[in-house]
Amino acid sequence: MKRNEIIRNFLDHNNTEWDFVIIGGGATGLGSAIEAAARGYKTLLVEQSDFAKSTSSKSTKLVHGGVRYLAQGYIDLVREACKERGLLLQNAPHVTKNLSFVIPLYTYWDKFQYTVGLKFYDMLAGKLSLGKSVPISREETLKRLPTVKKQGLKGGVLYHDGQFDDARLAINMAQTAMEKGASVINYAKVVSLSKDEKGKLNGLTFTDLISGNNYTVKAKAIINATGVFADDINKMDHGTDKKSISPSQGVHIMIDKKFCPTDSAIMIPKTADGRVLFAVPWHGKIILGTTDIPVKQESLEPEPTEKEIDFILETASNYLNPAPTRADILSVFAGLRPLAATKEGAKTKEVSRSHKIILSDSGLVSIVGGKWTTYRKMGEDVVDKAEEIGGFNKKTTPTKDLKIHGYKKDVDFDDPMYFYGSDKEKINQLAKEIEFGEDIISGKFGIKKAQVIWAVREEMALNIEDFIARRTRVLLLDRNEALRIAPVVAEIMAQELGKDEAWQKAEVEDFTKTAAIYL
Numbered sequence: 158m159k160r161n162e163i164i165r166n167f168l169d170h171n172n173t174e175w176d177f178v179i180i181g182g183g184a185t186g187l188g189s190a191i192e193a194a195a196r197g198y199k200t201l202l203v204e205q206s207d208f209a210k211s212t213s214s215k216s217t218k219l220v221h222g223g224v225r226y227l228a229q230g231y232i233d234l235v236r237e238a239c240k241e242r243g244l245l246l247q248n249a250p251h252v253t254k255n256l257s258f259v260i261p262l263y264t265y266w267d268k269f270q271y272t273v274g275l276k277f278y279d280m281l282a283g284k285l286s287l288g289k290s291v292p293i294s295r296e297e298t299l300k301r302l303p304t305v306k307k308q309g310l311k312g313g314v315l316y317h318d319g320q321f322d323d324a325r326l327a328i329n330m331a332q333t334a335m336e337k338g339a340s341v342i343n344y345a346k347v348v349s350l351s352k353d354e355k356g357k358l359n360g361l362t363f364t365d366l367i368s369g370n371n372y373t374v375k376a377k378a379i380i381n382a383t384g385v386f387a388d389d390i391n392k393m394d395h396g397t398d399k400k401s402i403s404p405s406q407g408v409h410i411m412i413d414k415k416f417c418p419t420d421s422a423i424m425i426p427k428t429a430d431g432r433v434l435f436a437v438p439w440h441g442k443i444i445l446g447t448t449d450i451p452v453k454q455e456s457l458e459p460e461p462t463e464k465e466i467d468f469i470l471e472t473a474s475n476y477l478n479p480a481p482t483r484a485d486i487l488s489v490f491a492g493l494r495p496l497a498a499t500k501e502g503a504k505t506k507e508v509s510r511s512h513k514i515i516l517s518d519s520g521l522v523s524i525v526g527g528k529w530t531t532y533r534k535m536g537e538d539v540v541d542k543a544e545e546i547g548g549f550n551k552k553t554t555p556t557k558d559l560k561i562h563g564y565k566k567d568v569d570f571d572d573p574m575y576f577y578g579s580d581k582e583k584i585n586q587l588a589k590e591i592e593f594g595e596d597i598i599s600g601k602f603g604i605k606k607a608q609v610i611w612a613v614r615e616e617m618a619l620n621i622e623d624f625i626a627r628r629t630r631v632l633l634l635d636r637n638e639a640l641r642i643a644p645v646v647a648e649i650m651a652q653e654l655g656k657d658e659a660w661q662k663a664e665v666e667d668f669t670k671t672a673a674i675y676l
C-alpha cells in the first residue's frame with residue numbers, strides 16, 4: 158500500500174466517476190470497500206486518521222457470537238455473528254484464533270443454566286461451531302484457571318469463541334481491498350458533500366491531511382461508515398443535528414499474564430452493572446474489560462474515567478487471587494461503540510448490537526451499529542443498498558470465502574511476528590537486505606527494525622503512533638515500553654520518510670501526549 162502512488166494515480170484519473178466512495182476506514186468501511194471492490198466496482202475509501210484509529214483498534218478482541226446478547230434474547234443477531242465468526246476464522250487464520258473460555262461458577266444452578274445456554278449457543282453456530290460447550294468440574298476449572306477464587310467454586314462451563322488482533326486485521330483488510338482494485342487513503346478527511354440540481358448526492362470533497370490539498374471527487378453512491386462520527390457526515394448532508402448514534406464508552410485495562418497464567422479466557426457472567434467481564438490472553442498479556450457508559454461527545458481518543466478503571470479492578474478482585482491493583486496496570490484504553498440511537502433513557506447495555514442502514518433523502522447510505530465480528534455481513538448489506546442507489550444491477554456477494562491479505566494457516570501464535578501471516582517471510586527478507594534490519598527495538602515484544610520500514614513501505618504507516626499502536630500493538634500492551642521505543646521508531650521512520658530532527662522531536666512529543674491517556 159503506497160500512499161503517494163495512490164494519490165498520484167488518483168490525480169491522473171480524477172475526472173472519472175467512482176462507483177462508490179466510502180467514508181471511514183474502520184471495520185465497517187474497510188469491510189464495505191472489500192465487498193464493493195470484490196464485486197468489481199470502482200471504489201475509493203477515505204479515512205480521516207489512520208485505519209482503525211477509532212473504535213476498531215480498541216475492541217475486546219473477540220470474534221464472537223455474543224453470549225451476552227443470547228441472554229438478552231437477540232437470537233438472530235447471535236446466529237448471524239456465529240456464522241460470521243466461522244467465516245472470519247476461515248478467511249484470516251493468521252490474525253484470528255479459536256479460544257477456549259471458562260465461566261467459573263459458584264452455584265450448581267448457575268452451572269446448569271450456563272451449560273444449557275451455551276449448548277444453544279453451539280447449536281446456533283451449526284457447522285461453523287468452534288467446539289462443544291461442556292460443564293467442567295471444580296478441579297478442571299482450577300486447572301484451567303489456577304488464579305480464580307477457590308472459595309465456594311462449584312465448577313465451570315467451557316465454551317469456544319474466536320479472538321483476533323483488530324488493528325492488524327484492519328490493515329490486512331485495507332490491503333485486501335487494494336488487491337481487489339479499490340483505492341484506500343488514510344489521513345484524508347471528508348469536509349463536504351456535493352449534490353446535483355435535483356438534490357441528489359453526486360460527490361464529496363476531502364482534505365489530504367498530509368499535503369493539505371483538497372480533492373473533489375464524483376461518485377454514484379456514497380457510504381457513510383464513520384461509526385460514532387456518522388452524524389457529522391449526516392449534518393453535511395442535510396444540515397440538521399438529528400442524532401442517529403448514541404456512543405457508549407468501553408474501557409479495558411492490560412495486566413501481566415501472571416494474573417491468569419493460562420491459555421483460556423475467563424468470562425465473568427454477571428458484573429454489578431449487569432454486564433459480563435472478560436479476562437482474555439492477548440500477545441502475552443491479559444486484557445480485562447469492559448465497561449458500558451453512555452457519552453455525549455465522540456472523540457478519536459476517548460479517555461477512560463477513574464470510575465471505569467475502579468469498576469474493572471473491583472470486579473476482577475471478586476474473582477482473581479491475587480487481584481490486580483492500580484500499580485499492576487500496564488496500559489488502559491477506551492473505545493466508543495457506535496450504537497444506533499434509541500429512545501431517551503434506554504440503557505446502552507440493552508441497545509441491540511445489530512447494524513442499521515439508513516438512507517437519506519439525498520441518497521447518502523449510512524451504516525451504524527454492528528460489531529467487528531459482523532463486518533463482512535455489514536459490508537454485504539450496505540453495498541446491496543448502495544447498488545440500488547447507484548443504479549447498478551444487484552450482484553451476489555463474493556466475500557464469504559475471500560481470503561484476507563496475509564492468509565496463512567497453522568501459524569505459531571507464540572512467534573512474536575505471527576500476525577504478519579504470509580508477509581512474515583518478506584519482512585525477514587527485508588531485514589537481511591537493509592542495514593541493521595535485524596536490530597531489536599523492543600525485546601519485550603520481539604520487534605525488529607525491519608518491521609518499521611515494512612510498515613512505512615507496505616502498510617501506509619505515516620507516523621510513530623501508527624506503528625506503535627496499530628502496526629504493532631505496544632501502546633495497548635505496555636504504555637511505558639511504547640514510550641521507551643518512541644524515539645527509536647521516530648529515527649527509523651525519519652530516515653525512511655526523509656524527515657528531519659524537528660519532525661522526530663514533534664512526533665515523540667505528540668505521541669507522549671497521546672500515550673498519557675493510556676495510563
Ligand SMILES: Cc1cc2nc3c(=O)[nH]c(=O)nc-3n(C[C@H](O)[C@H](O)[C@H](O)COP(=O)(O)OP(=O)(O)OC[C@H]3O[C@@H](n4cnc5c(N)ncnc54)[C@H](O)[C@@H]3O)c2cc1C
Nearest residue numbers: 181183184185205211213216217219347383384407529530
Ligand atoms: C469497548 C468496545 C469493545 C468492543 N469489543 C468488540 C469485540 O470484542 N468484538 C466485536 O465484534 N466487536 C466489538 N466491539 C464493536 C466494534 O469494535 C465496533 O462495532 C467497530 O469497531 C465499529 O467500526 P466502525 O468502522 O463502524 O467505526 P470506527 O472504527 O469508529 O471507524 C469509523 C472511522 O470513520 C472515520 N471518520 C470519521 N469522520 C470522518 C471523515 N469526516 N472523513 C473520513 N473519515 C472519517 C474515523 O476516523 C474512524 O476511523 C467493541 C466496541 C467497543 C467500544
